[in-house]
Amino acid sequence: MQREGSAFAGLGVVTLKELSDHLTSIRMRVLEWLVVLVALAALYGAIQQIKETTAEDPFLFLRLFTTSREPLPSFVSFISFLVPLMAIGLGFDAVNSEYNRRTLSRILSQPIYRDALLFGKFLAGLMTLAISLITLWLLVVGLGLLLIGIPPGAEEIGRSFLFLLVTIIYAGVWLALALLFSIVFRSAATAALVTLGLWLFITFIWPVLAGAVAQIIAPPDPRYIALGLPTPATTLAEQFLARLSPSTLFAETVVALLDPTTRSLGPIYLSQLQGAVLGAPLPIGESMLIAWPQTVGMVASAILLFVVGYVIFQRQEVRA
Amino acid sequence: MTEDMVIEAKGLTKTYGTATAVDHISFSVGRGEIFGLLGPNGAGKTTTILMLLGLTDISAGEVRVLGFDPAREPLSVKRRVGYLPDTVGFYDQLTAADNLRYTARLIGFKKNEREKRIADALDRVGLAEFGDKRVGTFSRGMRQRLGLAEILMKGAQIAILDEPTSGLDPHATSELLGIIRGFKAEGVSVLLSSHLLERVQSVCDRVALFSGGHIALMGTVAELGREVLGGGYVVDIEADGAGLAERLALIPGVSGVERTGIGKLRLHADRDVRPEAAVEVVAMQGRLKYLGVQEPSLDAIYTRYFESRPDEEMAMKEGTRHAA
Numbered sequence: 001m002q003r004e005g006s007a008f009a010g011l012g013v014v015t016l017k018e019l020s021d022h023l024t025s026i027r028m029r030v031l032e033w034l035v036v037l038v039a040l041a042a043l044y045g046a047i048q049q050i051k052e053t054t055a056e057d058p059f060l061f062l063r064l065f066t067t068s069r070e071p072l073p074s075f076v077s078f079i080s081f082l083v084p085l086m087a088i089g090l091g092f093d094a095v096n097s098e099y100n101r102r103t104l105s106r107i108l109s110q111p112i113y114r115d116a117l118l119f120g121k122f123l124a125g126l127m128t129l130a131i132s133l134i135t136l137w138l139l140v141v142g143l144g145l146l147l148i149g150i151p152p153g154a155e156e157i158g159r160s161f162l163f164l165l166v167t168i169i170y171a172g173v174w175l176a177l178a179l180l181f182s183i184v185f186r187s188a189a190t191a192a193l194v195t196l197g198l199w200l201f202i203t204f205i206w207p208v209l210a211g212a213v214a215q216i217i218a219p220p221d222p223r224y225i226a227l228g229l230p231t232p233a234t235t236l237a238e239q240f241l242a243r244l245s246p247s248t249l250f251a252e253t254v255v256a257l258l259d260p261t262t263r264s265l266g267p268i269y270l271s272q273l274q275g276a277v278l279g280a281p282l283p284i285g286e287s288m289l290i291a292w293p294q295t296v297g298m299v300a301s302a303i304l305l306f307v308v309g310y311v312i313f314q315r316q317e318v319r320a
Numbered sequence: 321m322t323e324d325m326v327i328e329a330k331g332l333t334k335t336y337g338t339a340t341a342v343d344h345i346s347f348s349v350g351r352g353e354i355f356g357l358l359g360p361n362g363a364g365k366t367t368t369i370l371m372l373l374g375l376t377d378i379s380a381g382e383v384r385v386l387g388f389d390p391a392r393e394p395l396s397v398k399r400r401v402g403y404l405p406d407t408v409g410f411y412d413q414l415t416a417a418d419n420l421r422y423t424a425r426l427i428g429f430k431k432n433e434r435e436k437r438i439a440d441a442l443d444r445v446g447l448a449e450f451g452d453k454r455v456g457t458f459s460r461g462m463r464q465r466l467g468l469a470e471i472l473m474k475g476a477q478i479a480i481l482d483e484p485t486s487g488l489d490p491h492a493t494s495e496l497l498g499i500i501r502g503f504k505a506e507g508v509s510v511l512l513s514s515h516l517l518e519r520v521q522s523v524c525d526r527v528a529l530f531s532g533g534h535i536a537l538m539g540t541v542a543e544l545g546r547e548v549l550g551g552g553y554v555v556d557i558e559a560d561g562a563g564l565a566e567r568l569a570l571i572p573g574v575s576g577v578e579r580t581g582i583g584k585l586r587l588h589a590d591r592d593v594r595p596e597a598a599v600e601v602v603a604m605q606g607r608l609k610y611l612g613v614q615e616p617s618l619d620a621i622y623t624r625y626f627e628s629r630p631d632e633e634m635a636m637k638e639g640t641r642h643a644a
Contacts, residue, residue: 102409
């Protein structure tokens with residue numbers, strides 16, 4: 001059965017309204033300050049470290065993002081930690097707050113489809129996150145330029161820009177997840193707790209668990225153990241499991257993009273290394289190829305989560 | 321399809337799994353008519369309304385709103401129909417005018433038209449000076465009025481109001497009913513649902529009494545009164561005078577006299593016997609303190625209807641419990 005009219009009638013209106021809500025909300029203000037302060041701390045640590053250790057590095061500028069100094073983690077680690085929190089903070093009450101404020105049935109009785117409302121909310125959240133992350137990126141690049149005093153090359157800018165794009169995609173994954181739980185749970189507190197719990201599980205517990213589960217799926221071969229080597233089957237299984245988590249995908253993508261010497265994200269056989277100049281940087285295009293499957297994986301999981309939420313939302317009753 | 325029917329429902333049914341919320345109901349609402357869906361909570365009123373708006377799927381049956389099928393052409397229906405949900409909500413952090421502005425943008429009004437319509441609508445419901453106040457500070461009655469302003473702004477041909485008066489104080493209620501009468505004056509059809517029978521009796525042209533997903537009774541209040549309460553009139557008299565009851569019983573048309581208190585009598589008659597009763601009291605040199613005829617009230621109709629059908633009332637109460 002064909003519906004009349006466009007599913008996206010009113011999309012722009014919803015997006016603009018949600019965007020203005022986000023940008024004026026206190027929640028957003030808090031998150032922004034948190035990110036800025038944390039970024040400054042990480043940058044400060046990185047610069048101290050760079051000044052002390054690195055004399056000659058062709059990619060000095062990229063070290064800004066990846067270098068850490070005890071006890072602070074690197075900028076990238078901070079980002080991979082904070083971006084999910086920001087996304088969850090923006091998305092956990094997107095739909096259920098409309099129910100609880102009893103605005104949903106009034107809005108849906110206007111000539112728009114539910115599609116526009118949901119997609120508008122996602123877009124507005126993503127735009128808010130993108131605005132914050134672009135600001136943050138400019139801040140880091142600018143400060144780095146001032147403090148290190150060496151201008152970055154075109155490739156470095158290109159790589160760090162790709163890193164920015166990937167970070168926005170990563171934020172999209174968590175935003176879609178938060179949106180999904182805001183549809184499933186009528187209570188905003190429940191939705192927030194469940195999303196945060198899942199985030200903790202995926203980010204901190206799953207990588208450990210993946211190793212243990214891999215040992216069960218593909219038990220290590222005693223011959224490899226005798227040689228003190230990891231069993232390829234076990235390693236592959238572990239990697240497969242770990243990559244179910246968007247955090248792993250993001251971490252791998254970032255390594256490939258920000259460290260030009262990365263040649264592979266999986267186990268590598270000696271035969272594959274023949275003729276390779278170890279430690280030599282790859283061109284940016286090659287690095288992108290290495291990170292491509294992970295990036296597509298993140299895009300796909302964002303779409304998948306959104307679609308699941310969309311289907312549930314379409315079937316939900318509007319009465320509170 | 322009749323020319324001047326704006327809503328026509330035939331055999332409308334909604335099932336949730338095995339439970340039936342609305343069971344084969346048929347009704348129609350004419351242009352400029354105020355039609356009341358009355359009944360206890362959980363009788364299927366809100367579900368019916370949501371089906372009319374295309375906000376929930378129709379399990380079986382057919383419905384036309386202004387000639388459109390809400391399931392296939394929801395945008396056409398929603399463009400022409402205004403809806404005030406049960407306990408309407410607004411964005412508390414936005415002002416009243418901004419809330420309406422958002423709706424107006426969703427409808428697609430251009431900027432100049434938008435501002436004019438918003439100002440007019442706020443003025444009509446008496447919220448003109450509250451336009452730039454945050455809705456968070458509004459009382460319940462003001463929110464309901466803002467909801468009506470939204471319908472006015474939309475220029476809707478049908479206004480669907482779900483429990484518009486619930487939780488309002490008497491003053492706010494009569495204000496609201498006044499605005500609803502204003503809709504009728506402009507030729508806007510109104511479909512309103514309520515469980516407060518006597519309140520809506522005064523504004524409804526026709527009513528449908530819901531119970532357990534069925535329409536138990538439908539018609540004007542007077543028609544229902546005759547159907548359920550019988551054709552009889554009930555006249556109350558308060559007067560003193562010995563042997564008055566016996567004299568009154570002799571009036572032609574009076575079928576019974578009962579004593580309802582000291583000096584209080586109730587006559588059951590097949591016509592309005594107030595003039596004759598007054599003559600009798602005066603002829604006996606009694607002192608007449610009160611003389612009145614009972615109008616058929618929806619409350620009485622409702623109570624009487626379900627008294628005579630205890631099974632249905634049980635079913636209705638069951639239904640209410642499930643819905644709650």
